[in-house]
Amino acid sequence: MKPLNPRFIFLLSLTVVSSSFGFYLPGLAPVSFCEEKSKGDAEECQTDIQLFVNRLDSVESVLPYEYDAFDFCKDTNERRPSENLGQVLFGERIETSPYKFSFKADKACVKVCTKSYDIGSSEDKLKLDFLKKGMELNYQHHWIVDNMPVTWCYIVEDGQKVCNPGFPIGCLVNQEGKPKDACVINADFNKKNTYYVFNHVDITIFYHSGDETNGMHARLVAATLEPQRSDFHSNDENPTCEGAPMDIPADFKSNLKVTYTYSVTFKQNDDIRWASRWDYILVSMPHTNIQWFSIMNSLVIVLFLTGMVAMIMLRTLHKDIARYNQMDQEEAQEESGWKQVHGDVFRPPRMGMLLSVFLGQGTQVFIMTFITLFLACMGFLSPANRGALMTCAVVLWVLLGTPAGYVSARLYKTFGGENWKTNVLLTAFLCPGIVFVDFFMMNLILWVEGSSAAVPFGTLVAILALWFGISVPLTFVGAYFGFKKPGIEPPVRTNQIPRQIPQQSFFTKAMPGIIMGGILPFGCIFIQLFFILNSIWSHQMYYMFGFLFLVFIILVITCSEATVLLCYFHLCAEDYHWWWRSFLTSGFTAVYLFVYAVHYFFSKLQIIGAASTILYFGYTLIMVLIFFIFTGTIGFFSCFWFVNKIYSVLKVD
Template identity: 80%
Template sequence: MRLLAAGLLLLAPLCAAFYLPGLAPVSFCDDDKESEGCKSLIELFVNRLDSVESVLPYEYDAFDFCQDKEEKRPSENLGQVLFGERIASSPYKFTFKKQETCKKVCTRSYDPENSADKSKLAFLKKGMQLNYQHHWIIDNMPVTWCYDVEDGQKFCNPGFPIGCFVTPDGRVKDACVINSEFNKKNTFYLFNHVDITIMYHSGKDENWPGARLVMARLRPQSYKHTDENNLSCEGPPMEIPGEFTNKLNLIYTYSVTFEEKNNIKWASRWDYILESMPHTNIQWFSIMNSLVIVLFLSGMVAMIILRTLHKDIARYNQIDSSQLHWKAELTEDLCNAIHPFTSEDAQEEFGWKLVHGDVFRPPRKGMLLSVFLGQGTQIFIMTFITLFLACLGFLSPANRGALMTCAVVLWVLLGTPAGYVSARMYKTFRGEKWKTNVLLTALLCPGIVFADFFIMNLILWVKGSSAAIPFGTLVAILAMWFGISVPLTFIGAYFGFKEKPIEHPVRTNQIPRQIPEQSFFTKPLPGIIMGGILPFGCIFIQLFFILNSIWSHQMYYMFGFLFLVFIILLITCSEATVLLCYFHLCAEDYHWWWRSFLTSSFTAVYLFIYAVHYFFSKLQITGTASTILYFGYTMIMVLIFFLFTGTIGFFACFWFVSKIYSVVKVD
């Protein structure tokens, strides 16, 4: 369910001091000093392989690499399964502080006469052609590959490529640019050797036994080993010709060294990964710049609303006080009939006051609106709690899969507020089909998400991807949905229908008032389109980095700033919706229910447009399956964002309208 994550990738730097690692610390000792609390064996685990050119990740075992004879798989939480993480043990095992040079791991042989060998080698070549990346783990830390980039800076990637490819026309692709020897046309170069450096804190002046690992880096190399009994890890690179005609032997080797680094604390050992991420300085500057702009615009919107509305209420109350002695004696219909002649100036200047008898008229399609509001409330609470926990460090990158697990579990447990809000609003809209309302609240939006996700999962299953969710997990998700979320929604709906309808400050006329001709800017569609611009403006910079973390496999860690942007988004959605709602009421257009929801939820449309732009301008994804998967998951993210922002805008506008019509007493 990469879906919810897409709408949820969230928080940490503001709370960096409260960082909670994902696993308990492990101490390492020399081989002759091993004890129960201090071990000498360092195991390297492998995760799925992914690529920026494909949405389809694959397990390590899908490629014909060296495999552990006694393969172990750590238990995976729900979030890891939904994200397609497949962690397994590997044959790369080290002894603490024992140096190894050019040690053989295994040999893989391929015969062009053997169809199975041809298939395995073809799949390996495809992985190199699409630039698939290894992801290795030592002591729960990503093993990073660091290399120099522009301006003498160093970039560390939590993965390294299988190999690289030089096209038949001589174009050097991807990692082949790092070595001038990778120059033969229509040739694949396999990284069959790694130089691993493990850095540790010796434990000096600390209260723990032994040493603790604080950093792990590697450098991929390509060597053509000719004699597996006499390995030197020197010489020409390991070439795999584009045309497989002769027998081929691939020998995998590694070297490992250990370095003492007592200046790196174990609690901050992930900092070296975060500090070396690309565009960090640009991201900080862009976030601050965006924050200043959004705060300025939000302040301007608030000032316009408060000053203008205060002026309207004060002047209208002044008019009311001079006419109160005879207005109280007139019926409402008679008052409406003579009002244009007795207070013509007030009608022109205070248009929002003239629609008091229609402003709370129930909207069309109130059933659907109430269902959207219930689901939006559920998503809002889930997002807020998830972000807050992530800000405290409980959902840090070290705790793999915790973010997704937390989001899914919270969504399941928050069925009660969804049912309550939906039922309460539907009753306020004077709806009577309460059974339909409850069923739609529990099934409509989750059903759309699950159907989309199920189709995406079928594509992943057909392609043999590791991201395909096992059947047992699908059954577990359905059990959580129907066994926990649906009953909780029914309970919430029961209490919602039991409550009295929300009382409005003014009565609704029996005969709807005619809406005058509207200008272009006060018509529904232009207002809705304009309303989504300001909220989108405060998130698009963060959205770029979130999409990078999802589709370009970069690590996202700016959770604290994301939480701040989340709060700004709430304020901006609320203020933009209230401002446009006020303008429409001033134009005597009282159809604000749906418009208030759609004004802020139109931000999701801009999000989709940006995702399309990102796909064509930033990504290198190829293939029909990957394209379908990208837009399938994007549509889930857009739906979640649509419900979330629409609900925020609606309730802000609902509060605003109720407030202004209760301040000016109209009977």
């Protein structure tokens, strides 16, 4: 675990300030390279190229591990670049590696180190077993050069070129002789019950030559590699990188040596500009057509709902209100439907305290999500800014405690509540407390498993300091101004005696309406949700924030319109209990999200192990809770506006 040192505190403070203004762009300044530096070039270009290594992860396990957890070659002068809050929370552990190059200096078969495993050493046996387990679960290296991933590009069945930002540490041929994962690419992997370690890599670095006449030096625009396997038992001091694949028997019965080597080649490519050097990775992900299909599907749903709402507002409601205002009071008493419940529709709901707390937290999450996605859509939070997305979201959530306290207090006062102290405390601690307890329990499992995703104790202290030191006081400030103002005055007077609700049909009862209400919003997001889950659990790069922001807007519109429609139908059935129902109607979308996450776990993932399963569902519950209060808040305020609008035009006392 890392201690909370002054350097981290300074970095966290800088991140908070810069993220709040949306100009957090670390690592995006281009770095120039040259073969030989003269005295005048000392400040302008670099000759040495450092390869960094990140954590290793797998699609078959939720547990990532640091590079040092495996018995690979380590840098003698190991150092870690500064990490922001988002990188720490995501479990990224970047450090220097022994792979060091000089610009435009091609090298062939350079030895990095040799790892020896003695059959009589229990420590060596544990190291080798852990390495075998990593190959069995298909753990992937993630290397970085000049803040861009070193990719492994290969051709898939349909002839399309795919560039993966990670490459496997090895592969396995099981006892039946069936090759797994990367072992299928080479027919030489044919020994049963044998592991093949990728101990050699052929690295190719592409550079843009720049313009020497204008003083512009070369810049790196791409880095690819090809993992290889070679047996160096015979001559590991002067390897030739030739020979049979390096195999490790499943049974450790004799001493073993594994020599790690690399070859590096520099190639000039002036067709790729530095600003677009990530494009070759993103283009190889064929998601654009599917994304447009998702957008069109969502737009059709929105247009359908908009037409329904427009028909109700412009035709039904307009005619009803006009006819109602022309009648005298006795004729109006004979009317039925939504007009008859005007004396009860603003009766305070049961558990108004809990509803107001959820709405305060939902407002905070909504504003945070909108600003974060907008900044990501503008390119401020691109994949090149490692951890910037999470850092921005956390910082915004901390700084948005004031609107959460204000909305919660104002609505609670509208409901006639008087326990203002309980209200503000629940607003500040209920939902964040549930999330933190869940997150802490998942973090304990990661600590026990020795995973790199375990958040260090110092970072947990920093998160608590942000919560208690900034978010909670801001929530109290918002609640103070909320309670200082009078509650929202309803447009009609509430009767002292509640009106009896008539017998409801099946479709106008609470539960069927709530279940139906979440279907359409979920239909708008489920395709986008697939890619988001892929980026989280299958370690695929997510970059389509423009699509995501558009789907976010569509989701807000769909939740609003679906809730307004169902609210109108229930009021027409003379059921005036709309407060909680409006929140739960759109909030039920989170239940469909959980069901889809369960389906995704069993149908798409290959995760094995109790710890990984618990971690998956533990983090999924956090997502579901946040999504529940987010969508529920959208539905409530849409229905709140709708009900106030239609009853404010009635001429009743």
